[in-house]
Amino acid sequence: MKTELTDTTSSKVNAALLEARRTIGSPTLGMVLTLLVVTDEENAYDAVKAASEASREHPCRIIAVIKRHHRSHHKQRESRLDAELRVGTDAGSGEIVYLRLHGDLARHTGSVVLPLLLPDAPVVAWWPAGAPADVARDELGALAQRRITDAYADLDPLAFLADRASYYAPGDTDLTWTRLTPWRSLLAAALDQQRQPVTGAAVESEAENPSAELLARWLADRLKVPVERVVTGGPVITRVRLVTPAGEISVDRPSGALATLGVPGQPDRRVALKIRSTAELIAEELRRLDADETYASALQTSLPEPAGA
Known part of the structure; x- marks a missing residue:
């Protein structure tokens, strides 16, 4: 009506x-x-x-x-x-x-x-x-x-x-943070499997990508390691690398809805990592009404200027 x-x-x-x-x-x-x-x-x-x-x-x-x-x-x-x-x-x-x-x-x-x-x-x-x-x-x-x-x-x-x-x-x-939920979940799961200390990290994306910036800040805040921002041709976030003594943990998504997860000592796996609609992002945000302290901490973490392509 x-x-x-x-x-x-x-x-x-x-x-x-x-x-x-x-x-x-x-x-x-x-x-x-x-x-x-x-x-x-x-x-x-x-x-x-x-x-x-x-x-x-x-x-x-x-x-x-x-x-x-x-x-x-x-x-x-x-x-x-x-x-x-x-x-x-x-x-x-x-x-x-x-x-x-x-x-x-x-x-x-x-x-x-x-x-x-x-x-x-x-x-x-x-x-x-x-x-x-x-x-x-x-x-x-x-x-x-x-x-x-x-x-x-x-x-x-x-x-x-x-x-x-x-x-x-x-x-x-901010919805740039909400867009990172699948990335953060996947990286946390990979670290749980590897159980190795992380000594460095890199986030690769197109220039001026706010989600990539927040992801890099989140990694620096949670892992307490230097995180490099690398500018690529995109689109959006294309790759994340975590350096460990056993080798690199990597999530590579050059395009499309599928990414490749690489963990030292394990075969590469294809995982779903699609770009979600605005409606899906809003629905996720409406599931919680309390303060997001993890977002706040990542948002207020400083990083050096990103490296060129």
Whole structure:
């Protein structure tokens, strides 16, 4: 069921949601959180689609907050809230609320969104692009227990990571870190098999790759060894090497969804290491709402400049 409201208020949006649920007989009891998607019109469709797919695992109220600005000085054009509501089969496993804030109202997003949060349920905020430097102090970020950004969406992803480190607050995370889960799991499993001390490491990737940077920082932080960043033609992370007295442990993924795992004294193995969709990444992040201390420690670890190809 779809409902459109023009020049409306938060209380009218809430009333329309209640009426829509009554019409289709869909209570809110099954929803476990509110997911705020803070985006622009250009990215709204893809972001809400990914959030809706993630809601199949985590039924939630998705609130897409879209700021729009007009050049007109007419008061009515400067400050207006338009909303589009989707409930039932049009909204996946929860509810979707599009809020388009025009003009001056875009400066007061917190007061608009606050009445629409599910009562007594966690709040997660996600910026697919254009995240502020200090998300925890942002008007919407302050409402959330978990705040998700994505360095890949920034024109300077490594500078973006530097901002994340400078302004880190418990509850912050970034999808560049989420993308590393399969890599970290595979490397940890390989080290468990080898049981050898690691004396050095290298991460190879395309230039300016934020996930490769975070992976290198994580290895340096956890293993307490020097980690070399090597620039290659990519795409994304292509290889990781861990140096041990018995030889190198390596994960080589030049392209595609399969990687080759090399462990000293064992035959090489092919392992799945696909690039996951945004919906899968968001679903993983919604599984935990506590502070990710491992991410925080890796984020704030310093590395030397990467070596050239």
